Amino acid sequence: MAIGRKIPLAIERYLLDIAIIAIMAIIYAPLLIHWYDGWLNKSISIEHEYFSHGLIGLPFAAYIIWTQREEWRKIPDNAHPLGMVFLILGGISYLSGQSELVNLSFPTILAGLCLWLKGMPGFKLQFVPWLLIFFATPNAAPYLIEPWVLPLQTFIAGTAGFILLQFGLDITVVGTNLFVGGRIVEVAPHCAGLKMLFTSLYVGLMLLYWSGALKSRRNTILLLSGAAAISVTANILRNTLLTLFHGTGQEGAFEWLHEGWGGDFYSACMLGTLVLLLNVIEGKRQR
Structure with missing residues (x-):
């Protein structure tokens, strides 16, 4: 009976985390597959190839997040108002259908989730992996820099x-x-x-x-x-x-x-x- 109770308690404890990960995977897995396919096969635009360091950077960011999971759980739940702002901006960017905005919606949504779930302490904890994800996100920066x-x-x-x-x-x-x-x-x-x-x-x-x-x-x-x-x-x-x-x-x-x-x-x-x-x-x- 004791074991039987532990399993539902564990599921209940991590239900929100599992739900968030599942939703993010459904929404962004196709986008990440598109990035990786473009970087590996060089089928993506030349400017977006500038971000091919994401091939190693994104898994490394995921590794950091995984190793920090216990520290993350110890941070008290505390929603920061900026979290909702980032979530709304990320949602609008994703729904716009414009490739650059859809790409940038990924780090925007992640920042929003950190701030909404754990506030500023949570975002500070995840800042380095978030930065690695942001700098691996294909965007228009090379187009803007090249003329200079x-x-x-x-x-x-x-x-x-x-x-x-x-x-x-x-x-x-x-x-x-x-x-x-x-x-x-x-x-x-x-x-x-x-x-x-x-x-x-x-x-x-x-x-x-x-x-x-x-x-x-x-x-x-x-x-x-x-x-x-x-x-x-x-x-x-x-x-x-x-x-x-x-x-x-x-x-x-x-x-x-x-x-x-x-x-x-x-x-x-x-x-x-x-x-x-x-x-x-x-x-x-x-x-």
Whole structure:
């Protein structure tokens, strides 16, 4: 009889949580599947590919939420008025049918649920996983930023041209275009390294949380600044290699690094340097 009573009590205790999770799964599972399919198969828009770090970021956010479940339950139920505001905004965005608003409704609804169920303490507890979800949500930010990256494109083209000149290549740089061997290579907005920069900062945030270094403002600033510097440097080297391959007629190598698995491998190696950087920063702190 005692066991029989425990089961209904457990179901009753977690009924609200189960209901919320079920409703969110029904509403947003198709959207998340669409994101993952687009990121994996590159069938999503180029701008939305900028958020492909969500492939690892969303599961990591779910993991953090799961590990914090006991702390979440200990927080007293206390509805914050902003919770209802976010829930209404999220509902309106979802029902609008516009892809950008439907996407953004996901983190909006999650913020609303945290505030409505547990108030500000609940939102503070879940802030890092919520931030990971928000920064992995495809939106129009790349469209808005791209018109302003021309100076970065010009800098990358000029630096790549300077490097290749040191190796004796006959190269001319005009704005964002590099002319070598009778061929032209353009450092387009999509080649300016924004995607790599976003991914570097995102993975940097994950590493900071995982290592506990996020609690240190100094370590956070050092790692994120280093991630940005590594990203820009790696992108300059990548564009230099692409120009070299295309200008010398090595189309196989060009395609391998530009759109093949070589580009993914190059990005993975770059992200691996963030782990080394964090170890260096942590090592200096311990000394």
